[in-house]
Amino acid sequence: MVTITFNEAVSGFTNADLSVANGTLSAVTSTNGGLTWTATFTPNAAISDSTNVISLNKAGVIDAAGNTGSGMTPSSNYAIDTIRPTASIVVADTALKVGETSRVTITFNEAVSGFTNADLSVANGTLSTVTSTNGGLTWTATFTPKAAISDSTNLISLNKAGVSDAAGNIGSGTTVSNNYAIDTVQPAATRAVSGSVQSFSSGALTLNQQLDSMKAVENKKLLDLALALGSLA
The missing domain is CATH 2.60.40.10 (Immunoglobulins)
Structure with missing residues (x-):
């Protein structure tokens, strides 16, 4: 609410006599014959300003005797913060x-x-x-x-x-x-890997069997040689 109070009743006063910083003012009205006037101030959106005033040009108003006002009257200061958080x-x-x-x-x-x-x-x-x-x-x-x-x-x-x-x-x-x-999917073992291990194991087993067979052949050769030497003695 904005209140404009004169020292005496005046006429001719309208919003055109006011300069409003960073906002708008509803139409000024008086309920006591022109002595006190009120209006509603609405600040502009997305404004952050700590120094604002409403100024009245008194040249537009006159009293009952016909005297015209003179000069400017500023309001008290008001701060505006209509910036929403981002x-x-x-x-x-x-x-x-x-x-x-x-x-x-x-x-x-x-x-x-x-x-x-x-x-x-x-x-x-x-x-x-x-x-x-x-x-x-x-x-x-x-x-x-x-x-x-x-x-x-x-x-x-x-x-x-x-x-x-x-x-x-x-x-x-x-x-x-x-x-x-x-x-966050953990690696998992597959049948293909398991099969490869089995194939390798199977291959290793066959190799061992082959080594055992070779050892048996060598042992037989040594035995035959010993028997031959014995018969010569």
Whole structure:
């Protein structure tokens, strides 16, 4: 509410006599014969400005005697912050494997409150509790991928409707992270490998049998030689 109070009742006063910084004013009205006038101020969207005034050009108003006002009258100062919180989300490791985790950083354009894990949607994994060490401007957590997952397209999404800034502005819309891939599928043995081992084992067994046969032949030759030498003696 904006209130303009004159030292005496005036006429001819309209919004055209006012200069309004960073917003709009509804039509000025008076309920006491022109002594006090009121209107509603609506700030512009997406504005952050700590120095604003409404100025009245008194040349447009006259009193009952016909005297015209003179000069400018400024209002008290008012600050405006109508910028909604925005955010970015960065997943540090974009190719997660078995046993790996990743740091996740959520950075807002200004400090926020009310932000919890309930505001986040996490694909194919879990996120530790988000925490901030700088008053709510930057938040971090650790992402742990699910086991036995192979997916090259994953995002973390933030619903900003759950956060607000110091001025009470509530976030709007959804912010998504960069993409991250997950491959936590463990390697598994196959029948083909098992078969190769069996073939090798079978081959090794045949080789041993061949060695035993060769030893038997050599032993027989030695025995025949001994018998021959004995008959010569």
